[in-house]
Amino acid sequence: MKSANSPSLSPNHVCPACGLLCDDLPMDGVNGLTDTRRCQKSQRFFALALASQDNSPSLAGKKCDLNTALQAAATILRDSQQPLFAGLGTEVQGMRAALRLAEKCHATLDHMHSEAxxxxxxxxxxxxxxxxxxxxxxxxxxxxxxxxxxxxxxxxxxxxxxxxxxxxxxxxxxxxxxxxxxxxxxxxxxxxxxxxxxxxxxxxxxxxxxxxxxxxxxxxxxxxxxxxxxxxxxxxxxxxxxxxxxxxxxxxxxxxxxxxxxxxxxxxxxxxxxxxxxxxxxxxxxxxxxxxNSGDGDSSVQQTNTWLSGYPSRNRFVRGQAIYDTKQFSSAEQLKSCDALLWVSTFNPHPPPSYQGPIIAIGHAHMPFEHPPAVFIPVSVPAVDDGGTLFRMDSSIALPLRKLRDSRLPRFADVIGQIEALI
Ligand code: SF4
CATH class of the missing domain: 3.40.228.10 (Dimethylsulfoxide Reductase, domain 2)
Incomplete structure (x- = not known):
């Protein structure tokens, strides 16, 4: 079943499903890619993002309102000495917001595809x-x-x-x-x-x-x-x-x-x-x-991280200074010692990695979980529910993303900004 808010044909809609960022396929807010023969990867991306889903935030699997979820996320991060912000499947504005919050929390940042x-x-x-x-x-x-x-x-x-x-x-x-x-x-x-x-x-x-x-x-x-x-x-x-x-x-x-x-x-x-x-x-x-590139906003996240901190991801802010360590700041290493995990995946429903501490998951409404995380906040999918900016895989051009439909899902950058304000 599909959501059918504001269906409108959008002939130059940017597809964020891979680093080519094609902008020449007709899309609408009901079906996504209307000519499904042209690219099955794009068709799958839009079909999943447009498929209806319970969009409620939750605490340990129990539905709650957004404010309650934001407060709980802020409490976890306020109590954390060494949080890890991983996944980072977002676009430019989302990464800007994540960096501001990371600086405030002294968090380590690592994109899900940074190994590649x-x-x-x-x-x-x-x-x-x-x-x-x-x-x-x-x-x-x-x-x-x-x-x-x-x-x-x-x-x-x-x-x-x-x-x-x-x-x-x-x-x-x-x-x-x-x-x-x-x-x-x-x-x-x-x-x-x-x-x-x-x-x-x-x-x-x-x-x-x-x-x-x-x-x-x-x-x-x-x-x-x-x-x-x-x-x-x-x-x-x-x-x-x-x-x-x-x-x-x-x-x-x-x-x-x-x-x-x-x-x-x-x-x-x-x-x-x-x-x-x-x-x-x-x-x-x-x-x-x-x-x-590997996808999930990797080119955009690395660009944004580099121009704002001087380094690609696998960095951390200590007393306002960015430090960078490709081994110690990998998710695999940080998951052994961090005391909270903020997992971000807005383009695709990638689940967080296995982790025993508190998990704040923010991302695609269809994100699956092995165990319900401490906090889950579904957010808008860029280029479907919301706009944004993405760098193409050659990093030479950034393209504006536009929304395909009206959605009640909050924007990732706004959610992060609200959490930051509560800390
Ligand atoms: S998945 Fe890639 S190739 Fe296919 S339409 Fe989207 S941007 Fe183009």
């Missing part, structure tokens, strides 16, 4: 990187190299909007597509509209460190000439050499990876190897990188 983000951050902090924007991909890319990802599982319309588009500024022609180190990935999306199949170099993602090292080595003509090794991780040297030749022959190659899909120890070294290969190949032709 950190793989990129560590590589960038260590040696810098050369990345591009979605507009540049759309207008210039003549080769897409997808490393360890099929791209479309997380960003479904990537090829439709950026690769097979007919409206590039520079008449770039149809790009070639190469997949490297994909296993079960569906590579159908890489078949061009004229039927040209992508090149697929199948290998296990965990072999990427060896594959990337080999690609680096093959850039050295002396190594390439004297090398006697026949293959690496099941990929022949001839295939890897051909891959390098294709990149070097391209005018504007874009190397795409997804840090969340590189889920193995020290994967930041793989990211660094990718970005250093990009830098090396840039000496001969134009090659650039594009990292897919």
């Amino acid at each position: 983000t950190l793989r990129n951050t560590l590589a960038m902090q260590n040696s810098g990187w050369q990345t591009t924007t979605l507009s540049e991909v759309k207008n210039r890319a003549d080769l897409i190299l997808a490393i360890g990802t099929d791209i479309v599982s997380s960003h479904p319309r990537f090829f439709e909007k950026l690769v097979w588009n007919k409206d590039s500024l520079f008449n770039k022609g149809t790009p070639s597509v190469i997949y490297l180190a994909v296993d079960e990935a569906d590579t159908q999306a890489g078949i061009s509209p004229d039927g040209t199949k992508p090149t697929v170099l199948r290998a296990d993602k965990t072999a990427l460190p060896a594959i990337m090292n080999t690609l680096h080595a093959l850039c050295n003509p002396a190594y390439a000439k004297s090398n006697k090794t026949a293959s690496v991780a099941g990929l022949s040297m001839a295939a890897l050499s051909a891959l390098l030749e294709k990149i070097q022959a391209a005018q504007y190659a874009v190397v795409v990876w997804s840090a969340s899909e590189l889920a193995y120890p020290h994967a930041e070294l793989t990211v660094q190897s990718i970005t250093q290969l990009i830098a090396k190949l840039n000496m001969q032709t134009r090659v650039t990188g594009l990292s897919l």
Whole structure:
């Protein structure tokens, strides 16, 4: 059953279900995405957000009014010496409010996808990187190299909007597509509209460190000439050499990876190897990188956190100073010692992690719980019940979110502001 408040067709509504932030699909306040063939991920996102649900706040599973829930949340945070604000699935204004409250409570902040983000951050902090924007991909890319990802599982319309588009500024022609180190990935999306199949170099993602090292080595003509090794991780040297030749022959190659899909120890070294290969190949032709984000407002939260505190998440304010520690301030570490957990997930109903202390859960009305939290406050879903601002995955553009329907659900930023006022 759907809520049917203020159904209105919105042709340029921004979809926040992935980092592409498409704004070209028709939506309405009853059905969400009205052309459900265009993107199933978007359709699922809006269908769940629009599905009716009991929107009452609760204390330990018992319904209460909003003021009672706000008071209870403020009491928990006032009594806490070391709270953890985790999840942080919100947009720019929500993160601004969370930061103000965190400073007041001396809370540690950690986004739910920061483990993946950190793989990129560590590589960038260590040696810098050369990345591009979605507009540049759309207008210039003549080769897409997808490393360890099929791209479309997380960003479904990537090829439709950026690769097979007919409206590039520079008449770039149809790009070639190469997949490297994909296993079960569906590579159908890489078949061009004229039927040209992508090149697929199948290998296990965990072999990427060896594959990337080999690609680096093959850039050295002396190594390439004297090398006697026949293959690496099941990929022949001839295939890897051909891959390098294709990149070097391209005018504007874009190397795409997804840090969340590189889920193995020290994967930041793989990211660094990718970005250093990009830098090396840039000496001969134009090659650039594009990292897919993980979602739940991760790009926006990290941007907001960085410009307001100087650091991405996994930070804390102590006597007004922000401090940053990628290991000690991880949720996994903090859950061992914190004395209260504020869990935030407004885009999707992600449940809080298992934790014995008091949990204040603020987020999607459909959030499931293993055990009822001390406080639960359902809030509006950005781009459905409310507006907001989100950064696109390339972090170059922030787009305004608009509401699809009238809703009685409170805004996350307002809820946090009210809790802050009560402390
Ligand atoms: S590709 Fe992403 S942003 Fe675009 S409609 Fe699908 S889920 Fe939404």
